Amino acid sequence: GENVEQHPSTLSVQEGDSAVIKCTYSDSASNYFPWYKQELGKRPQLIIDIRSNVGEKKDQRIAVTLNKTAKHFSLHITETQPEDSAVYFCAASGGSGGSNYKLTFGKGTLLTVNP
Amino acid sequence: DAGVIQSPRHEVTEMGQEVTLRCKPISGHDYLFWYRQTMMRGLELLIYFNNNVPIDDSGMPEDRFSAKMPNASFSTLKIQPSEPRDSAVYFCASSLWGEDTEAFFGQGTRLTVV
Numbered sequence: 001g002e003n004v005e006q007h008p009s010t011l012s013v014q015e016g017d018s019a020v021i022k023c024t025y026s027d028s029a030s031n032y033f034p035w036y037k038q039e040l041g042k043r044p045q046l047i048i049d050i051r052s053n054v055g056e057k058k059d060q061r062i063a064v065t066l067n068k069t070a071k072h073f074s075l076h077i078t079e080t081q082p083e084d085s086a087v088y089f090c091a092a093s094g095g096s097g098g099s100n101y102k103l104t105f106g107k108g109t110l111l112t113v114n115p
Numbered sequence: 116d117a118g119v120i121q122s123p124r125h126e127v128t129e130m131g132q133e134v135t136l137r138c139k140p141i142s143g144h145d146y147l148f149w150y151r152q153t154m155m156r157g158l159e160l161l162i163y164f165n166n167n168v169p170i171d172d173s174g175m176p177e178d179r180f181s182a183k184m185p186n187a188s189f190s191t192l193k194i195q196p197s198e199p200r201d202s203a204v205y206f207c208a209s210s211l212w213g214e215d216t217e218a219f220f221g222q223g224t225r226l227t228v229v
Contacts (some may be wrong), residue, residue, distance in 0.1 A: 001173075043206065043220040044158070048122035051215055086152075089158060094215060101146055102171055103218060105158040 002027040004092050006106025013080055014114050021109045023090035024072040031094040033066060033073045034103070038087045048075070052094075080113045087111070119221035121207050127227045133195040136224045138207030139188055148218060149182055149192050150206040158206075164190065197228045 003026040013019050025033075031052035036044035050057045050064045050073065055066050061080075066073040077084055090106040120139040129135050142149045148163040162172040167184045176181070179198070184190040204225050208218040210228055 034217065043222050045220070046217045049215070049217070093221040101165070102160055104160070104161065109136070 002030060002102070002104040004090060004094055004104050004106040006090050006109060008109060009107065010110045010112070011110045012114060017080055019075075019077045019080055019084070019111055019113075021075045021088055021090070022072060022107050023074070023113070024070075025090075025092040025104075026071070027092070028068075028071060029094065030092040032092070033064070034072060034091050034093075035062075035064060035075050036089045036105075038108075039047060040086075044089060048087075055102065077111075080103065080111075082113050084115050085111060085113045119207055119209050119219050121205075121221035121224050123224060124222060125225045126167075126226075127229065128226055130198055131196045132228075133159075133193065134197045134226060134228075135200075136205050136207075136226070138190045138192070138221060140190070140207070140209030141186055141219055142188065143211070144209035145212040146210045147184060147190050148208040148210075149190070149206065150220075152204045152206060152223070161192070187222040194226075199227075199228045202227050 006023045032051035035047050037047045038044040048059050048062050048064050050066050061078050063076045087108045087110050089108045091103045093103045122137045146165055149161040151159050153185055161174045162182045163170055164184045180194055182192045204223045206223045207221045210216045210218045
């Protein structure tokens with residue numbers, strides 16, 4: 001089955017700096033890569049996603065890049081703000097093995113933005 | 116739509132007791148997922164349904180866990196008997212058809228087994 005590795009597990013930045021979180025996946029057939037943000041005590045919520053036919057996608061201060069050859073994808077947050085502090089999860093789905101709709105999550109990155 | 120609704124929000128039970136978690140997906144969604152979240156293991160998919168039919172239950176940890184979806188608007192996850200290591204936050208999520216559509220999560224049930 002799919003295996004998603006996420007790094008770093010914790011990340012601390014100063015307000016205004018950029019933050020980058022990286023993920024790798026194992027199943028070359030995976031074709032959908034969402035990123036979820038989870039604030040303390042809350043539910044995970046989708047912030048951005050990318051499909052395998054696209055190399056990069058941007059939405060205001062956040063962007064995601066995908067390298068299918070290397071099987072890795074990254075989340076970039078620019079001009080970070082304290083409200084960006086949360087746990088971020090990457091995920092992958094659409095792989096082989098029959099369970100195409102199964103989202104496999106990375107272990108998460110705790111991002112702390114210091115004012 | 117009010118989103119995915121889970122109940123209860125918190126559950127404290129004694130080891131050996133039966134626990135039932137409930138989920139109401141977003142109306143019209145074809146897929147329903149049950150996840151378990153712990154610090155050690157992160158977000159793990161336990162089981163998912165398509166049009167009320169279980170598709171993949173390979174993540175269900177043991178026979179003590181069972182899930183049902185009797186209709187399109189209701190699903191349960193049951194643990195019988197419960198054990199302290201089952202303590203976690205259990206999330207239900209739903210999505211429309213398609214392998215590249217957003218999964219909407221409920222607020223979760225925080226289960227503590229003492």
